Amino acid sequence: MRRRAALALAALPVLPACAMAQSGGAALPCPTRPGDVVGLLLEGTGAPANTVVVFGQCFRPGDLPRGATAGARLADGRPMVAQCDVKARHPDGSVRFAVMALAAPALAAGARQGVVLTRDSAPGGRLDAPALMGTHRAELWVGDRRIDLVELLRTALAAPDARPWQSGPLAAQARVSVPLTHLGVTSLRLVADLAIRADGSLWVEPWLRNDGAMSAGGGPVTYSMRLALDGREVLRAQIARQHQYTGWGRLAGTGPAPPHVRHDAAYLAETGAVPRYDLSTGVSPALLATLGEATRSPAWARPLDPRLIAQTMTQTGARPDIGPVTQSQAIWLQTGDARAAAFASGQAEAAGAIPWHFWDGGWMDTRRWPRLWTDARGGPPPGGLRQPIAADTGWTLDSAHQPDLSTVPYLLTGRRAFLDELQAQSSWSVLGQWTGTRGTPDRPGVAEGVNVVRNNQVRGAAWSLRQLDGAAWATPDDDPMKPWLQATAAANWAWVRSRLPAWTTAQGEAHGWIPGEYGVPGLLPPWQQDYFAFAAAAAARRGNADAGAVLRWMGNFLTGRFLSERRGFAPHDGAAYLIAVNADANASAPLRSWTEIGQATRGRNLSNGNGWSKTEGDYAQLALASLAMLSDVTGDDQARAAWHWLRNAGAPFTHQEAFRRDPILNIVPREAARSACR
Template sequence: MMRRRHLLATAAACAAPAGAMAQVRAAAPACPSQRGDVVGLVLEGTGGPAGAVAVFGQAFRPGDVPDAGAGRAALRARLPDGRPVPVQVDVKARHPDGSARWAVVALSCPALPRGSRQGVVLSAAAEAAGPAMDTAAALSGRQAVVTVRGAGGAEWRLDLLPAFRAALAEAPWQAGPLAVAARISAAVSPAAAGGVASLRLVADVALRADGALWVEAWFRNDVAMRPNGGEAAYAAQLVLDGRTALEVTIPRQFQYTGWGRLVGSVRAGTAPWVRHDAAYLADAAAVARYDLSTGVDEAVLARMGQAVTTPAWAAPLTARGIAQDMGQTGGRPDIGPATMPQAAWLITGDPRAAAYALGQAEAAGSIPWHYWDPSGGAGSGGWIDTRRWPRLWSDGRGGPAPGGLMQPVAGDTGWRADCAHQPDLNFVPYLLTGRRALLDNLQAQASWCVVSQWPAPAARGAAGAAGPGEGVNVVRGNQVRGAAWSLRQLENAAWVSPDADPNRPWLRAAAAGNWAWIRAQIPAWTAAQGEAHGWIPGEYGSAGVLPPWQQDYFASTAAIAARRGDEAARAVLTWMANFLVGRFAAADRGFTRNDGAAYLIANLSSGGQPLGSWAAIGEATRARGLSNGNGWGKSEGDYVQLAMASLAAVSDALGSEKAAQAYGWLAGTGAPFTRAQDFARDPVFHIVPRGRAGARCAP
């Protein structure tokens, strides 16, 4: 069916009134200026004392933080005046050359008055940080106890600290002088969980050198393909150092959902807020290259800041502004390479945008697409994958297990997940914070992207099925936007998952298989599409037409994968560039330039065959009343923004001068929603070519 136009608007919770705006821009990070310097950051004071430990995630460019031997890497940190700052780095993922790709970093920060800012520079070091702290001494006299009670009075209790000590010895998440962290997972007694065997506690416990004890406790009712799963009902309590840090009653938690909170017993005061260098993150191919010069409307940030203080925001298992009916079209601030709050966070570093984005990352746990396989991964648990479940279709039409879920997703969850309109709620929050629970959410969604697709006999494990992408294909037969966002999830989850994570091999194989499959189709698609080749075939809902903006969606995913080194993705993007760039350079061949960003253009003949030339496409587009002509009447939405973002990504990933020229032309046309104030109010697609992103650092 025809979707109504994707009109540009910002959700009511984040909208800004028209008129004059105060724009918030990122604080310039300290400039790397010495040999070995890698990246500058900004610390924003909270009034805490010297020595408060800030922990965050940081991506690195290939080669910037070399392997220091024995699988280690080392960093130093200093203030711009040269004073050293104690630092600890725990590398989780590496580039092919062995250098750090993504790590959890801890800083022992200087004392900073609330609101003050201090630059800090991270540098590659010759030696790793010192030995881990004395955990036994640091935990002496501490307490962390979780209790779960069922309606009938049954109680399940777990003392986290003995389990924490054991987990640190076996598989620490952080291990050094500033921070130690590890994960505890345990099945909750069915009697305490309302009679179901699908509820588990996943607690990430961290102890820091400043004396803070942090627990991120998640109650995940997500065990799949096992008997006795279903809706859970319970009361939960977490006591930290004699204080009730968390207490809540959950009358009904649907299966395949989770919720959690990060709470702490903080003795020394809160550590400073860390503002990342978004330009460096773009150079590292972690995120798109956002324009940092325009900033974000203060009113947008103020509304986000207000939203997170409401009582409704604090309640578990609520949507927190996420579109629960994901099939909903129209203005959606959550659809893109990142969500609008995440883009605002990257562009400004503002804690209000971060709090909103992190709140939505937590709320993503309530979407019923979390399928935990206790025997998955390397055998001790992992998200559902098609190696173990090749026939699984999580849709209710999958039938009895193993064709479908053993317990189908309930029909009254309030959520309708849709791969064509799914937001990525967790990649950026995990990337910037290192909160492990958000990686869980990211990986679970990536798994769902595969098992929610109908496993056609030729696609999953059928006799004789072979070739790239079999068993994991999210492109074939899908809407192009669905393929774009599903591949976005697989690509992001595979790229940022720790090298030792048992889910990573399947995620990497799934992403690579899809890129290889698309690449294998290029010769046939080129022959069919002719001169204007470069558009991904898919289900569009309207006969004979193509929405260019869906190709732009797909290009954003292909570009980030290409920039991360995937050669198949680069080949796909290179092929797509013929269409993506060519639509703005074919006026002399009969295709109106402004129609490159029209809502729809004609692409098939009345007989369903691809139109083989720009002239034929242009003539059919005009004949069907779809052409912009010399104006923009068919682009009254974010379609020009999308085209600009696509051209910028092609320019960045491929070094295409033609794409950069087309971007420059389009940016100067005055097309709808391309003014600076439009991007300041909704920066989701404010993506620019390399060199146009604004000032990077301060001396």
Template structure:
């Protein structure tokens, strides 16, 4: 398990001597310089031939890439020296004005020696489309066959390519001159799966103009609310063009888990690695605004590379550094607006961080929170939702179906899931790669966030149930950190899901319902909390106090949602800002400035009433021994980092000058672990206000 302290230790071991620590920073992308230019990227060579096709995901700001009709967008590409580059764009989501919000991009790349770099600019100008890829000719003589065999010898076999041809005609993921891709899936024979009927094969197949054939095959033992589900045992093999591309034996796969791999039959070498412009992605409200100027210690990346190279990394269903007992607290590399490796990926573009992050995204399939409803979505299958299962509580206390799962989650999976400490392992990897299987993992986790909550009597379709958020509420009665991370999952899953995805309507309504519910509570909460209002009530596990860092967690989710245009989330964040920012500006009213980043803040009297003024809070802090006074003794941890990140997020989302001023003060106040070298070794919360963060582009 790689925890943040392990990465810090690795950085100390692998770094150069004091004063000469090796740091890795993002490569400046090519600068947009012409009318219609949108964003610059960097191609990093892998030794592939000219014309090798790179496929990746790209988010866009509103209005940058106008609608060109038929699911397309007017987009062209050129190298930094002006040479045009063939490009294909498949738009998956759109802004309210119809412009592209997120798309899968394919580029026919130039030949680049390994390690060499070439800038490329995407421009919202029409380019003459090339001829459509001749799928029939490209598939001639190709082969993609999956075989599943039980320990007893029963065999199930699927030829993927005939199903792929049919899927391309019905629902392609990509369709154009450079790449075609589509999904094929089928139930695996129970006899071949070890006697259970819950195992599915889900394969994303792609052909590219460079002659490569790609298959991302996932074995999902996730069918829920149907008879005969349970633990699967089998051997799996994938043959591509006569070569065994994937072969393994799975002696035990718990229900509600999955594993998969992306493999390819490549003819012209691997396409260049694509380095994104993280500052542009932040402008597009896809990710938080990370500080690109700080850099990341080389030792952190070296440790990631060591982990990926270790033999155990390749084992299906291995945790790959994810904390399996999610109830564990403390500094963890997998908790934040994004995980630490993902933050490093965004801040540096380094392939080592990408490989680690993508490996963990795959490993997320092993977490037993994948509940597939074969009749869900639009009727052809989807992740469990409360429209069809209003009483479902996935906890073992849910009882027999439909109150609980038809087959309860086994107690020997090796995982203990917990909404208050859940990582988001798939959003950033899906955002940057467009790998559809990672969206599955993201959506499944978001579904779990709702059905893992106890359905209160008034909540899920009970007589008399009414009001926003009923049936999907992940905030009421929850720890604030649990509410923050659950809403993070709902928001990211609904934002990332394609407009036509059958899971998206419920995910969007679940997220919106929660924001509407919180917004509806604001008048009552304000009346109770008084002058110092702005903190989300919740279960804290301690009497009379709140951990302000949990409010910071919630602020991250509220801020990114507000920046994506959600007015309810903006209203919630505006209300929260009174506390989040005010805690650093109430010294003249008796609340010590340094206490804004204390581990605990006194918020309730001995009778359980809210302390309704900064003076009352400050007096209680001193009386209970919680105050920092003029020092930082109660802030030993990442609490100041969290406060800085939430102030930056408030400033970015609301344009708050007070938040920016509070950020500037705290950044220079000498609080623990807020030096540049601290963030270089531990960058998960290295989030800054708009206008900070280093150079935007290069020559």
């Protein structure tokens, strides 16, 4: 049974999303004036007026053309001081993703204020960062070494080749990196993102990354660390053993906590950043309370704690961290709740503890290491790591069950450390694949050396493509890793598209399913096709034409499994755990008609018939989500018809109460979505 294990399932009242948005005296505002782009809500923490709040914001193509920037106004029309640092642009030159800063109004704890981001001309002025930095001290001790972070920030911002993460009237942020070889290993480094803001506050996010690879002297390390801001200790840790290829960090500041930002998730779906969630369903208060309790637990504060991420990634079942996004991220998107934001951001920090970080001056990739396999079976370099991943890290890595812990937190917060996590995982999604699957560059053909689909588990291919596409889309345009990410994702989709004619011939009338390793000869798990459809829909929504062609091709199978009753295939079997696609376990050629597949499925006692005995899990939810995405991206009428049939068929866990208690797959077509703004 694969029913997803929600963090809380108590039968308590449920708040609809619109009520959540409206409580506290403000609703999410809609754009109503010329130049308005998108609304958001600020939720107060008791911070004074002009406290600077920093967050990430995605934009639709054309909303902020080249030469324009994002400004802001309060919902009642009063102007706000805003800063927009553009990180990535759409092909037409308009802004895709930016790190925003706002001078917020004074808001009591829990009070809410609507804000509208607007299209403005580029603002003038720069923060007098040196003067503000002169009022602060930031000292980090790693072992017996003291590091002056303010001096490092001053030097970084003044460098002739400086590339600050933020630069404008409200915030100046830069990154510094310091090797920490004094502790006896060559693999440990400090990576710190440091910011000074117009409200006078200093913000520090130091990461201790033991991720150096392919050099002599790398290995585990033991150390103490202490961080003091303006003479006040804000962080202390004793690290008994930090394994190689891991990291950890925390964000701390001298000022009050800025207001919490609630984004417009419906608008984010239009940008291509996230799936289109049903914002009218609401989420169980018990589930939200559980997220809050988790972040307050003593274990949550420990460096390198997994923070409820499944450490044995080979663990099957409908885990709350597996899907197009994680469960807490889905809750964050659907409710904007600060508890979900803290939980999801905390897990993005915890992703640093996973030993899939390989750094050699950049996140390692196939440009420099074309034959590297990070598995211990890769052997010595260049086939494998110089220091293999230790066997006692507590983590078992598996691309077929990898969660996406970082994409949504990066896009909603703009925290650069989360981009590191996204890029490192995306690199591992390729380098962690056996070269027999991904190929090597000396073999002719599309995607050779980077193929994550061929002969792979379909779910592994889906989640690897999810990571590659997300990283390629979100990575800043001037980042040296972006060309490899874009080329690798594009090559994989081009390879899949090149296989469609042969797969269509082999699969016949029922074509549209991705071949792969399933571990069940002659049988097909339809839900793994849903996983792959998630990845194809996300890439197609973001503009990949090959992914769009693959998704349209898959539509024949994704919809046909529910609309082929007259051809002998029971529609309830479209959401079964397994269906038969070969005559028997030894047959090499797939069955080519819905009639044959239906007969074989019944013959092997896999059919639901007119019931749902083979669908006791989240399989119907997965099918609904893939049909919704197919309809949303392609406008396929068959997808719309199949989605409506399944939504009303009484399949397990497709009623609204189930989605309130686990909203990770509460994804709907465009026409079924409701706006959150008022």
